[in-house]
Amino acid sequence: MSDPPAAANPFLRGNFAPVCEEVTADDLTVVGELPPELDGMFVRNGPNPQFPPVKHYHVFEGDGMLHGVRVSDGRASYRNRYVRTAGWKAERAAGKALYPSFLDPLNVNALLRVLRNFVKGALLIKNTANTALVCHDGRLLALWEGGEPHEVRVPDLETVCAHTFGGRLKNQFTAHPKVDPATGEMLFFGNSLFRPSVRYGVVNKQGEVVHTTAIDVTRTAVMHDFAITPRHTIFVDTPLTVSVRRMLRGQPLLKFEPELGARLGVLPRYGEGREIKWFEVSPCYVFHTLNAYEEDDDVVLLACRTEGFPEAFFMPPDAQAGDGTPIGREFAPVMYQWRLNMKTGAAREEALDDAPADFPRANEGVLGSRTRYGYALNIQGVNELFKYDLERGRSDRHGFGKGRFGGEAVFVPRPGAGAEDDGWLLTYVRDEGEGTSELIVIEARDFGAPPLARVLIPARVPYGFHGAWVPGEMLSGV
Ligand SMILES: [Fe+2]
Structure with missing residues (x-):
C-alpha cells in the first residue's frame, strides 16, 4: 500500500500525511555511533488517520500511531504501530471514517450520523490516543486528553487495552x-471540553488511584498541561475557550479570548480542590510547561507562553494555512517564568527568551526541582532545538540542517550521570530534500555539535507530537 494522494488539507500533505503500513525493521543503518550505554526505546506518538476524513480534518484528530526505535548495544531496530482504540477498531470494521471532525458544521445530518454509529457500537467521540506517552508502574501508556489512557506493550508496541486504573478513573486523563522522580507517584488531571470541570488525581507508585478532587474552574477551556513540585501541583487556566453553543452558531468550537484573563492555581499535592490558591496573571495561552520548583515562599513555573493564537488554527483547512505555515506566525510562544509568592499572593512574570519555542522537555529525573537546563523546539521553523541555560540566562542551538525538520526532543540521562545535562537528546528528523526520516542522537553537553548518531529509518515517519524514552529494564524479549 502506498500513502494517500496529496490532499488539500495542510495536515494531510507532505510529511503530515499519514502512512498506511505498519513496518518492522531490524539492523538499521547508523551514521556515526550510538552510545554503547544507550539502552531502551524511543517511542513517539502522533496523528495518523486510518481513513480519509468524513469531511474536514484537524491535526489533533488523527488516530494515534507510535513510532519506536529500540536501541541496544549500539544497534537499532524500528517499528510503527497504530494504537488500536475502540474508535480505531470500529472504523477498521466499517472500512471508513465514522467520526466527524470538530471542524465539520454541526447540523442534523452530522448528529444523525453520530447517533447511527453509536447504535452500531461506536463511541460518541473517538479517543484517538494520539498525543503523548508516559511510563509508569512498568507500563507504557498512550495518552489523549479527552479520554482514558491505553496501555501499550513494549517493545512490540501492540495495544493491550484502555487503562482505567482498575475502574477508578472516572474522567478524562x-x-x-x-x-515524581522521588516518590514514583503519577499526578494527573482531567479536563472536560463540554462543561467547566477539572478533576485532579494522584496515582501511587503501585499504579493505584489514591486521591482525586475537583478543581474549581469557571469556564470550559483547553487545559493541556500542568506542573508539579514536591509539595504542590500547579494548574494553568488560560482562555482558549470551548463552546458547543458557539459552534451551533457556525463559529469555531475553540477560540482564544485573552480578554477573559488567565490565572495559575497552586494546590497542595494531596489537597482538596477548595484549597487551591489562584494567582491572576497577564492573559496568555500555554500548551506546555517545562518544569516547576519551590524556592523560599515562591512556587516558580517555567513554560512556553504565547500572547497570540491564530483564529484560523481552529477553522476549516482553507483557512488553516493562511500564511503558508500549518499553525501560523501569530502563535509565538517563548520560554517564560512566573514566580508565585504563597505568602503574599503576588505573581511576578517575565520572558526568559525571545525565540519562538514549544515542546519543552527537561531531565525528568529532577522534575519538580530547580533545573538549570531546558530543551525546546523552534516552533516556527521546526528546524532547530534550543538548550536553555536558566542560570546563565542564555541558550544554545542545534540546527537540523538545510531542508531538515524535527520534533520534540526527549532527554535521556546517561546511566550513572552526575550532571543534570549528562545525557542525550533524541528526536525524529525529516529530510525533505532527500525524502528520508531518521532518529538523531545529540550529546546534550555538546549541543551545537553534529549528532553522535543518525539512525536511518526505512520508512517515512510523519511529523507528530510527543515522545517518551522507555528504559531498557522495562523491555523484555529483545
Ligand atoms: Fe502536548
Missing part, C-alpha cells in the same frame, strides 16, 4: 501526567 491529561496527555501530560507528571511522574
